[in-house]
Structures are given as structure tokens and as C-alpha cells.
């Protein structure tokens with residue numbers, strides 16, 4: 327039996343706002359999800375400058391208690407933070423969740439792999455960046471613990487080896503189809519590249535998967551957005567020397 331879904335008319339969707347930073351790895355996850363879902367035209371991006379600590383100001387903390395990007399703002403003012411939550415919302419809009427799974431089994435596996443990608447890889451790279459490198463600079467990084475940062479760097483490399491072992495036996499992170507799990511591992515790869523943390527040479531399955539992912543239109547659209555940059559705020563960026 328096939329269930330016919332009502333045609334989703336994207337033009338009726340009120341414009342959403344995404345508070346983010348154009349080349350951030352976590353923001354990339356939502357931008358890739360938007361591209362996968364064909365929703366980029368319904369979004370206005372609002373730049374929050376991480377390098378000046380704009381995400382830690384009272385104004386932004388009122389938008390997201392956690393002081394992190396990205397945040398989705400709906401037309402009625404509802405705010406949704408956390409990449410997984412935002413992706414879940416976007417994926418469900420058209421009644422055809424391709425990124426977060428349709429069956430209970432798909433949903434469970436995708437949720438597990440996404441969480442694992444965060445804990446074992448992406449979040450670990452992030453801790454390494456904030457604790458064992460200059461991070462966002464002395465004005466933003468008020469507490470640093472390099473030993474913890476280096477431990478997390480090593481954890482991230484172990485995470486890469488783990489995902490490599492999975493991808494030896496399956497085409498995508500959570501199974502047979504591209505999902506939010508792949509996007510989370512891509513976030514880890516994007517952050518690892520920014521902090522120059524190389525993928526071990528022997529992780530050939532992870533590297534092959536990564537190369538295949540670059541061919542997806544969503545990844546091309548994300549790269550184009552990064553190249554365009556954040557012109558409205560670019561003059562404010564104070565990159566660490």
C-alpha cells in the first residue's frame with residue numbers, strides 16, 4: 327500500500343531566521359540539512375560573530391541560554407537551538423523525514439549515530455579547539471585547560487577510527503541512506519580540517535566516504551556559502567594571529 331503525501335508547497339512556508347556564523351562547523355550541519363531539504367530559499371541568516379564573543383553577550387544569551395550557534399527562529403518568535411533539534415524540525419516540515427528516519431528502527435539508529443558522532447568526534451574536536459589552541463582568542467576563551475583539550479583531541483582521533491571501521495561495512499554512517507548521522511560526522515570533519523587535525527592515513531573508508539560526500543549538492547551549496555562569507559560583519563572579525 328502506498329500512502330500519497332499532500333504536495334508540500336515551500337512558498338507557503340514563512341521565512342525562518344538562522345542565527346549562526348558562516349563557516350562554523352556546527353552551523354554547517356544545519357546549513358547542509360537546509361540544502362538537503364531544499365529550504366535554503368526560506369531562510370534569512372543572521373550573523374553572530376563568534377570571534378568577538380557576540381554569542382556570549384546578554385542579548386544573545388536571551389536567544390540561546392547555552393551561548394552557542396546555530397539557533398533557528400520561527401516567524402512567531404519560537405527559538406530552537408541544538409543542531410539535532412533544528413534538523414529534526416526542518417526534516418519534519420514536509421512530512422517526509424529523509425534525514426532523521428521514517429521507521430522506528432531508522433529513527434533509533436540515526437539518533438544513536440548522531441549522538442555518537444557528537445560525543446566521540448565533533449564535540450571532542452571542539453573542546454580541543456577551545457582548550458588546547460588559541461580558540462576564539464583571549465577575550466572569549468576565559469578558561470582554558472590544555473591537558474583536557476589534548477585528551478579530547480586524542481578522543482576525536484579515536485572517533486575517526488571508529489567511524490572508519492563502520493564505513494568499511496556500510497555506505498552511510500547510520501546504514502544504507504544519507505542521514506543526520508552523516509551530517510554530524512561531516513561537522514567533525516569540517517572542524518578537524520579547521521584545526522588541522524588530520525584523518526589518519528589508514529582510515530581509508532572514512533576518507534572515501536568523505537570524498538563521496540563532497541559530491542552531494544548540499545555540500546557544494548555549503549561550500550559556496552562559506553566562500554561568499556559573511557559580508558555584513560566581515561570587517562568585525564579579529565582572527566587570532
Ligand code: GTS
Pocket residue numbers: 347349350351352353376381393394395396407408409410452
Ligand atoms: N550542542 C550544540 C549544538 O549542537 O548546536 C553545540 C553548538 C556549538 O558548539 N556551536 C559552536 C559555538 O557556538 C559554533 S562553531 O564553533 O561550530 O562555529 N561555539 C562557541 C563557543 O564559545 O563554544
